[in-house]
Amino acid sequence: MGLNSFLFVLFVALSLLIYYVIPKKIQWLWLLVISYVYYITNSRGLVVFIAATTLTTWYAGLMLEKTEENKKRRLIVALTLLFNFGILAVLKYTNFLIVNINDLFHTSILQFSWALPLGISFYTFQSMGYLLDICWKRTTAEKNLFRFALFVSFFPQILQGPIGRYSKLAHQLYEEHSFDLGRFERGFQRILWGFFKKMVIADNALYFVNPLFKEYQTYDGVALFATVFYAIQLYMDFSGGIDVVIGIADLFGVTMDENFRQPYFAVSITDFWHRWHITLGTWMKDYVFYPISLSKWMGRFGKWSKKTFGKQTGRALPICIANVIVFLIVGIWHGAAWKYIAYGLYNGFIIGLSGLLAPQYREMKKKLKITKDTRWFYVFQIVRTFILVLISFFFDMGNGFKDALIMIRNCFTKFEPSQLLEIDIGTVAASFKAPTAILVIAVGCIIVFIVSVLKERGVDVAGRIRSANFAVRILVYVIILMLLPLVGQAPLSSGGFIYAQF
Numbered sequence: 001m002g003l004n005s006f007l008f009v010l011f012v013a014l015s016l017l018i019y020y021v022i023p024k025k026i027q028w029l030w031l032l033v034i035s036y037v038y039y040i041t042n043s044r045g046l047v048v049f050i051a052a053t054t055l056t057t058w059y060a061g062l063m064l065e066k067t068e069e070n071k072k073r074r075l076i077v078a079l080t081l082l083f084n085f086g087i088l089a090v091l092k093y094t095n096f097l098i099v100n101i102n103d104l105f106h107t108s109i110l111q112f113s114w115a116l117p118l119g120i121s122f123y124t125f126q127s128m129g130y131l132l133d134i135c136w137k138r139t140t141a142e143k144n145l146f147r148f149a150l151f152v153s154f155f156p157q158i159l160q161g162p163i164g165r166y167s168k169l170a171h172q173l174y175e176e177h178s179f180d181l182g183r184f185e186r187g188f189q190r191i192l193w194g195f196f197k198k199m200v201i202a203d204n205a206l207y208f209v210n211p212l213f214k215e216y217q218t219y220d221g222v223a224l225f226a227t228v229f230y231a232i233q234l235y236m237d238f239s240g241g242i243d244v245v246i247g248i249a250d251l252f253g254v255t256m257d258e259n260f261r262q263p264y265f266a267v268s269i270t271d272f273w274h275r276w277h278i279t280l281g282t283w284m285k286d287y288v289f290y291p292i293s294l295s296k297w298m299g300r301f302g303k304w305s306k307k308t309f310g311k312q313t314g315r316a317l318p319i320c321i322a323n324v325i326v327f328l329i330v331g332i333w334h335g336a337a338w339k340y341i342a343y344g345l346y347n348g349f350i351i352g353l354s355g356l357l358a359p360q361y362r363e364m365k366k367k368l369k370i371t372k373d374t375r376w377f378y379v380f381q382i383v384r385t386f387i388l389v390l391i392s393f394f395f396d397m398g399n400g401f402k403d404a405l406i407m408i409r410n411c412f413t414k415f416e417p418s419q420l421l422e423i424d425i426g427t428v429a430a431s432f433k434a435p436t437a438i439l440v441i442a443v444g445c446i447i448v449f450i451v452s453v454l455k456e457r458g459v460d461v462a463g464r465i466r467s468a469n470f471a472v473r474i475l476v477y478v479i480i481l482m483l484l485p486l487v488g489q490a491p492l493s494s495g496g497f498i499y500a501q502f
Contacts, residue, residue, distance in 0.1 A: 001041055002496040003159060003244050004198060011038065016251055024176035031173060031252065032146055035155040039118060046117040049091075050153060053084050057127040058148045061134045061141035077135050081128060088124050091116055096336035118500075119158040121333060125283055127152055130166045132287055139167050147174055156248040160241050160499035162259040162279040169256070177253030182466070185473075187250030189462055192480045194243025198497070199488030201444035202236035204437045205229045206489075211423050213397050216407050219423065221416025223407045227390045230397050232445060234498060235264065238277070241497040262452045267381035269350045269388055280333075284326050293322040312359060320352035327351065334396065339404055343395040350388060440487045 001008045015034045019027055040047050060080040067073050095111045102109055130151070133139040142148040151170045212219050212226035219226075239260045249256045259278050266272035273281050292298060298318050306314030324345065331344015354361075370377045391408060398404030423434050454461050465476055 001038065002500065003241060004195065004496070012248055012251070019252060020177075020179045024178070027177060028147065028150060028174045031154065032150040035150060035153040035158070038155040039153060039158060043118040046115065049087060049117040049120065050123055052087070053124060053127050054149045054152045055145075056080055056083055057131050057152070058142065058145050060131055061148075062143070064131075064134050065141045073135060077131060080131055084124055084128060088120055091120065093332075093336045119160070122161045122163055123152050123158060125280075126163050129163070129283055129287055133166060142166075142170065150174075154249075154254075156245045156252075157256065160238070160245065160497055161277075162242060162245070162257045163283050164257060164279070169254070172254045175253070180253070183250055183253065185466060186462070187247040189466065189477070190243050190247030190250060192247075192477060193462070194240040194245075194247060195484055195488075196444070196480050197236040197240030197243065197448065199484050201441055201448070202233045202240060203489035204441050204444075204487075205233035205236070207437060208420075208423060208434075209233050209397070213399065213407075216399075216403065216410070219419050220410045221414045222419045223410035224415070225417075225420055226407065227393045227397070229441075230393050231264075231386075231390055232441065234393070234396075235260075236444075236448070237498045241499065262456050264386055264389075265382055265452065265456055266385050266389075267378065268354060268385055269347055270354065272385055272389060273347070273351075280330070284330060288329060289322050289326050292325055293319055298322065313356065316355050316358070320355045323351045323355065324348035337400070339395045339398055339401045342401050342404070343392055346392050346395060 001011060011034075015030075019030055022030055036047070039050060043050075057080060060076050063076050064073055067076065091114060098109045098111050101107060130139070134141050142151070147170070150173050151164070151166060154164075154169075154173060157164060208229040209226065212222065212229060216223060216226065242259045246256045246258070257279050261275040261278065263272055263276035266275050298321075301321075302314060302318040304314075305317045308314065309317065325348070327344045327348030328341065329344070330347070331340045331342070334340040334343060365371075365377075372378075394404040394407050395401065398407055420438070421434050451461050465473060468476075
């Protein structure tokens with residue numbers, strides 16, 4: 001029952017109807033019931049893992065509030081983190097470890113054939129963030145187990161985030177909500193926009209991404225287009241899914257954190273990660289980067305660096321190392337393969353190097369008389385950053401680390417754009433041939449680009465549409481609804497959302 005399935009639409013509609021009919025004081029309980037129904041429907045027996053995380057984290061939170069002794073508090077946190085991240089590591093990375101042991105020592109250890117619980121990365125990160133917030137006394141522990149279970153399992157976000165914070169999300173889940181027509185339209189509008197990005201753009205781009213990466217030797221002359229189509233597919237799929245999630249939450253009266261802010265308009269890789277998967281970035285910053293950069297051992301390293309390399313470099317080096325560690329974890333989080341580790345280190349090293357070279361960069365801009373209002377340099381930064389992001393996507397999507405390097409090389413040594421029109425995107429799965437699909441993707445991207453430019457300039461596009469007269473609003477919604485089956489790909493042919501596997 002994926003987010004873009006007809007069955008899921010019926011599930012949400014029925015859940016909403018009951019939600020606003022039942023007594024308001026038990027609305028949160030109904031949310032818990034439908035969240036677990038959704039989870040069990042999709043994961044069946046694997047529900048035991050989310051239940052284990054919920055129970056251990058809830059109990060650990062209560063224990064932390066009752067314990068004042070620092071050693072005991074640290075032990076409670078360490079054991080809970082070890083248990084829950086241990087589950088994630090064992091289920092997600094055991095086979096990766098076995099493959100590498102077999103390759104290194106020429107052994108034949110059998111791999112395990114188990115399935116990943118739905119949304120395990122998202123609910124684990126969200127739960128452990130709650131635990132650390134209690135440890136650092138940023139929030140208080142939830143006394144009611146069932147209320148906490150709702151915070152962990154809230155069904156719209158369980159599939160692909162965003163990663164919520166207890167202080168922002170929990171009270172909204174427990175509050176009483178009356179039906180609000182204006183808010184309902186806002187949520188419905190957001191859902192339509194998400195489905196447009198997913199079904200019309202991302203799912204059509206998918207039919208180019210798969211052959212371009214999987215058969216990269218056949219289509220070696222269009223390697224550059226592989227990562228461009230993947231950049232389109234990934235952003236439209238993930239951001240479209242988040243739009244659907246945020247829209248559904250809005251229907252229930254819950255406001256969730258934004259996860260994207262025009263990331264392809266970023267002027268640096270650092271800025272890109274401030275705009276892309278925002279909740280993961282802030283989670284990493286608060287619970288990994290700051291603890292590392294402010295730790296005692298990093299402080300000692302910083303003092304040594306200042307004595308060895310000078311004050312300026314010595315101050316920047318610990319921050320750079322902390323960033324590399326953070327993005328190594330981000331890479332590992334993305335998947336159990338060396339290419340994902342390369343993807344994380346690639347981003348970490350660029351951000352780290354940018355921090356080290358920041359003084360020289362500022363001096364260069366000063367000599368060239370470049371200011372924040374220099375238009376050509378602003379455009380140059382966006383293009384440069386986008387190219388760096390495209391290179392990283394070779395590691396994210398390539399068949400392996402070596403294949404990713406070959407594809408990058410092909411971008412410079414071979415270029416035959418005519419191959420793009422020769423790609424067989426299928427006659428059963430896809431609704432039309434390559435040229436028509438390219439046209440649909442291009443028009444869709446232009447629409448998203450215009451909306452993104454307006455949003456970047458502070459224009460509330462969605463709000464403008466909602467403030468238009470009734471006939472205009474209905475026309476816009478009907479056009480989108482007609483486009484979905486007309487030029488979009490059906491869920492059964494295109495598959496689910498990319499980040500549902502995390």
